[in-house]
Amino acid sequence: MALLSKKDANLILDPLSDNNPITIQVLGICSALAITAELKASIVMSVSVLFVMGMGNVVISLMRNIIPSKIRIIVQLVVVATLVIIVDQVLKAFAYELSKTLSVFVGLIITNCIIMGRFEAFALANGTWRSFLDGIGNAAGYGIILVIIGFFRELLGSGTLLGYKVLGDPIAKTGLYAIGYENNGFMLLSPMALIVVGLIIWVQRSRNKDLIEEN
């Protein structure tokens, strides 16, 4: 990472593991539960949030000295909303089926707590380049969890990955289905996504004992 100083690199690397927005800060859970039944939707959602967050942090950071602090939340919302509408329109134009799967949740990126949180906590007080890195890092941390959840939910719930029937055909009874395996319908329901998030948190905290809160 000669390209970035150690401090800058941490802006990207921290949210990926030890300060992950989902598993440590427990933000942005709603969308993580709602759209992760398929891996493809998870990936598209991650990319959308990556775009919104990277650009949004840059815009807010550029304007940080001229935003009156009394109306800063409104300004932030306008910025996110603009970016989200761009993403939504692009998805509708080029990936219509997917945008139907994601339905309202693309629009709901506006209310994603991670984005507002980073605007408030970072972009309003830091330079453009560092804000950009912070946005990218947090979006990637969000995305990596989404992809992990989506991977397990699609694999165990539908027996497919990105639409490919990796475990065989459940109707023609090939592959694993020939020996009596069945898809786990519970995986497709949101409660199971919450449990998967919980398991990820469990694994993460047992690997890094520093993350366990004292109480």
Added chain:
Amino acid sequence: MSLKNNLHQLKEKYRGKKMAPAFNALHTFLYSPNETTHSGSHIRAVDDLKRTMNTVIMALVPVLIFGIFNAGYQHYAAVDAANGVIRQASLFGNFLTWDNFLMGAWTVLPLVIVSYGVGLAIEFLFAVMKGHEVEEGYLVTGMLVPLIIPVDTPLWMLAVAVAFGVVIGKEVFGGTGMNILNPALTIRAFLFFAYPTWMSGDKVWVHQAVDLAGGPDAISGETVLGFLAQGRATEMSYSVADMFYGFIPGSIGETSTLLILLGGLFLIFSKIASWRIMVSAVAGSLVMGLIFNGAVSAGWITETSTFYGLMSFEYWKHLLVGGLAFGIVYMATDPVTGAQTNRGKWIYGFLIGLISVLIRVFNPAYPEGVFLAILLMNVFAPTIDHYVVKGNINRRLKRAKNAVVLPGEGEGKADKLKAETV
């Protein structure tokens, strides 16, 4: 005695080692420990956790044996029915036969073995990993699980569900005694939501009904509730006595209301289970049944309604079919997940009965809901207790505030205090 001494010596040898909890579990399973608590004020009684669990298991054994016979009986009865012969159940004529027992044992015992094998393996694993003693909580769960699932549940599904239920339903909360949800019902719920085609419908309740479906030898095994939900009550050939004695299709252990009743009485007299929960749950289900019957006789529900079949079912018969009796006696009374206060137990039980019948009638996908009702009330039990305790505190505060201090009879301070608590 020598085996006992040897085990004691081995225990000393392995003290503090990693595998010690696993060994100790086996040791105390066979013998009472050779050390007792010396300090502090402890109640010294023989009914420890293990004995409590064993009493419940004793109450479950008749149900299990009946379930084994019934699994075989239902299979042969369904085969007969497919050939046009309608069987009339008679206890010694065609129920308690070797054929039924062998067929039933062949299908039911693997479920019991898998349930115990997987569950206890996980308990041992967690005990060794966390370094605490193995707790006996799974003994009852492991017995309950095979009794509340359909007879043809694939073994690997059961294994997955047991692993899920024990880890997510119990171990993550801290193990036996710390769980908020009944682990056996968590396992049932997992199976129900994960593999619904194996847990409901008219094919899963009778052994081999799934395998033979669609072929020339196809057999059917619709439950009483299934018939009612589809408005086919007239096709049903089960009498009230059949429902009460349990000669009907259903989950393995739930069918015989008579044996469940006896088990319940045994649990009440051995003071293991709370009679308050049982009585109030029965009352709750009767009240809900009466409300539905009333709605039908008032003419609000006509025969064209989807719910007519179940709503017109006589209120007291709800207790005879489905898992309601089994759930009330063995599941709702779980001391860990149920309400703890006496008044709370009345509310908790009553709502279980009420909601069970409510879900049973209005659930469009599956005409049963006892496990959902109990899980729901498990979640609410601490809240109920909280308000009962709070109400009690408020009542006593009020009483203390309004208390009139009467002159004490004696001179001493103790007599004055006695007078204040009027």
